[in-house]
Amino acid sequence: MTSSAAPGAxxxxxxxxxxxxxxxAVVTAVAKAGGRPLVLDRQAPVGGVSWVECDLADTRAAEEATRRIAAEAGGLAGVVTAAGVDVPGKLADVDGAAWDRIVAVNLxxxxxxxRAALPYxxxxxxxxxxxxxxxxxxxxSDATAYCAAKFGVVGFTRALAAELAGRVGVTLLIPGGMRTAFFDDRDAEYKPGPDANLxxxxxxxxxxxFALSQPPGCAVRELVVCAERETSWP
Structure with a gap:
């Protein structure tokens, strides 16, 4: 990570x-590496990490929150867009507002x-x-909104990498399922089983x-990271 923080940070x-x-997990990893994590979320992070409350579905508010926290910090060396939501179900069964929100938050x-972080x-x-x-x-099946959003993130990132080449490093991370609370509020049929490989x-x-640690001019373009036997890949 190249440094853009205040002296001593x-x-x-x-x-x-x-x-x-x-x-x-990224917040913890950045802190352990000696970096300074900042958070945008609807809930406060643990450990006294600097944060701004933000609903990413409100894109103009997300832009303003990004500019605010970056300016207060004196700049940014990296951005990791880890926020994500999903409500699985058949297209006809998922409420339209919920479907739209999945695309809004994820993509x-x-x-x-x-966009707001680019100047920094x-x-x-x-x-x-x-x-x-x-x-x-x-x-x-039963993931039209999530697939639409995440397919969109793939296309967005590949285009962004071409657009920012030589100016900003761009990495697309493609993770498989992880042992997090992401699945907790789902109906049982959409939860990983006890023997799931996460x-x-x-x-x-x-x-x-690893991606953030690359020097200027060297980019890790894409990473697929999943459990060795995780069934969503390939």
């Missing part, structure tokens, strides 16, 4: 969804945060790590740190 990395799941919120990342020659999913490259989010966070 480590590189500053903004993490969306940093209060839980993969986002929280439109990602683009909004990156260009100054630091920093890195963006977007978080897609194995369901961004493999479609399954990754520890700390292991996926380590891949994020």
């Amino acid at each position: 480590g590189p500053t990395v903004l993490i969306t969804g940093g209060s839980s799941g993969l986002g929280a 439109l919120g990602t683009a909004a945060v990156v 990342l260009e100054r630091s020659r920093g890195t963006v790590v977007t978080v897609a999913s194995t369901l961004g490259i493999k479609a399954v 990754n520890d989010p700390a292991d996926t966070a380590a891949a994020v740190m």
Whole structure:
């Protein structure tokens, strides 16, 4: 990570969804590496990490929150868009507002945060790590909104990498299922079974740190990280 933080502080990395799941694992990894994690989320992260409350489905508010926290921190060395939501079900059964929110948080919120962060990342020659999913490259039933959003993140990130080449590092992370609370509120039919092969989010966070640690001019373009026997890949 290149440094853009105040003297005496480590590189500053903004993490969306940093209060839980993969986002929280990235916050921990950044802090352990000597960096300075910042969080955008609807709930406060643990450990006194600097954060701004934000609903990423409100894209203009997400932009403003990103600019605010970046300015207060004195810049950004990296952005990790780990926030994600899903409500699985057949298209006809998922409420329209819920369907729209899945796309808004996962795709439109990602683009909004990156858009607002770009001036800071260009100054630091920093890195963006977007978080897609194995369901961004493999479609399954009862996941039309999530697949649409994550397929969108894949396309967005690949286009972004071409657009920002030589100015900002861009990495697309494609994680498989992880042992997080992401599945907790689902109906039983959509929850992983007790013998499911899921990754520890700390292991996926380590891949994020690898991408963030690349020097300017060297980009890890795409990473697929999943449990060895996780069935969503390939």
